[in-house]
Amino acid sequence: MSKGVLLVNLGSPDSTNHKDVKRYLGEFLMDERVIDVPLWARTLLVKGIILNTRPKKSAEAYEKIWWEEGSPLIVLSERLQSKIDDHTSVPVSLAMRYGKPSIMNGLQELYDKGVKEVLLFPLYPQFAMATTETILVLAEEIRKEHFPDMKFITVPPFYNHPDYIRTLANSISEHLDGKDFEHLLFSYHGVPERHIRKSDVTKSHCKIDGSCCQTASAAHQFCYRHQCFETTRLVAEYLKLKPNTYSVSFQSRLGFDPWLKPYTDRTIERFGKQGMKKLAVVTPAFVSDCLETLEEIAMEGEEIFHEVGGKDFTVVPCLNDRQEWVKVLSRWVDEWAHQTPVEA
Template sequence: MKKGVLMVNLGSPDSPNPKDVKKYLDEFLMDERVIDLPYILRAILVKGIVLNTRPKKSAEAYGKIWWDEGSPLIVLSERLQEKIDAFTSVPIALAMRYGSMSIEEGMQELHDKGVDEVLLIPLYPQFAMATTETIQVLAEEIRQEKYPHMSFTHMPPFYNHPDYIRVLSESIRESLEGKDYEHLLFSYHGVPKRHIRKSDITKSHCKMDGKCCSTPSPAHEFCYSHQCKEVTRLVGEYLEMEEGTYSTTFQSRLGFDPWLTPYTDRTIEKMGLGGTKKMAIATPAFVSDCLETLEEIAMEGEEIFHEVGGEEFHVIPCLNDREDWVKVLSRWIDEWAMSEVTA
């Protein structure tokens, strides 16, 4: 069997034009693992409300961060792919869960190269219904329908892998070198609390009480909340940070349902009002900078901080195409490629 790799990231509109943004949001928000409401209710919310109000505002946000080469997320993902391709001996294809560069196109690219054993890599450190799971489910549907000869090996979430923690920690250390800051905020993309409960394979562990995430359980294999907090803890240990000088928050909530807390924007505001003058922020739910990091954090977050008296606001870049990150991913791929047993 010939092996190959399909790396999958979130995706992006084709342009910051409201029409393209609306098309993208329609596909994204109608995913039942993103907004997990019955189809009729989801359609009323998305097509009846959100798509009539949000595309223009989102297009303006995309316009602020759009590069000459295109969407930052796409450009950075392509750079990562190109560098990994130079380090590894197996074909590497790149796809997006939403928008152009579809998963089906990525699988076709590998098929055309004779690949029939695929390592599927969702480019997310932590597991979540709206990220890892939706990629795996769609890829499997396409495989069964169009590429039944292919087999998948799913790369598990790597949130606690020592290599990942080392690279993430060193990227934070380098970014903050020579900078004076009082607090480091680890901001993760938010999800509704019900997603955490739905992903609980024990059906009893997740109580959302602030204790279950630190209590050992099989549920942690699929618990986004636990995995985010574990990244913060492990990086804090690696960098030998003092307790109280760093914390975990969640951003990008939508609607009125309870989402994971504390919220990033409110925490930034609270810290500024509380007298914090210098803060830094990392976004370890993403491996590539995107709208949520470049606009929501680096622009909106900084504006909030300055409005309430903060002075210095340093945003740490995602891993993007750092050389050490490229080498880690390449080594993981080569280790799989050289193995004889498919998981």
């Protein structure tokens, strides 16, 4: 059976044009796994309120980080896909959950090459309803309708895979080499607290009380919060970081419901007010730099830090198409293609 790989990332508007940004936000925010309320309420919230106010602000943010070649997320994802394709024995295609190229187009591209068994590869280290799960659900819907003879094998979240931890740690070490910083903040994308409870397969473990993430449970297989803390713990262990020199926060909240805490913006502000002068930030929920890393952290985060007295603000780039990362992913692909498990 012919094999192939579909890398899937989040997505981006086609341009910084207001209409393109509005179209993208509409697709993204109407996803029931992003805003998980009844359709009528989601429609009222998204189409009646958010899409009448947010696109202008988002378009301005995209304009700040847009590259000549296009969206940084798309460009970097394309570079990664191209390099992996060059290093592996099976065809590798790229898709976005929202926007272009679509999952439908990515699967069609592989199908046209005779691929019948697809390694579905969500480019998210940690599992979440609004990232990994929505990709898997949509891909399966498309497979059933358009490619019923295709078979999917899914790459599990790799938040604790030794190869990923080593590569992330090496990237952090390289970019902070020679820089004198007081604290390393691991900033992860935020999700509503209810998403954590909804993903709890035990229906009782996840209490978000400060201890459940450190207590062994089957819930951890789908617990975004646990996986973020575990990534941090393993990287800190690898880098031999001293206690109290690193911490975790969550960014990009939306609406008024409680989201995972502590919030990144308030954490950065608090550090500055406490007299911290040199802060470094890494964003391990993303493998490709995007609006959330390039604008929200590298621009807004730095502005907040400076406003409250901070001096040096260093942002560690995502893994992007880093050569070590390309080699890791290429090896995982070839191990799968030759029937060797990719799990740790």
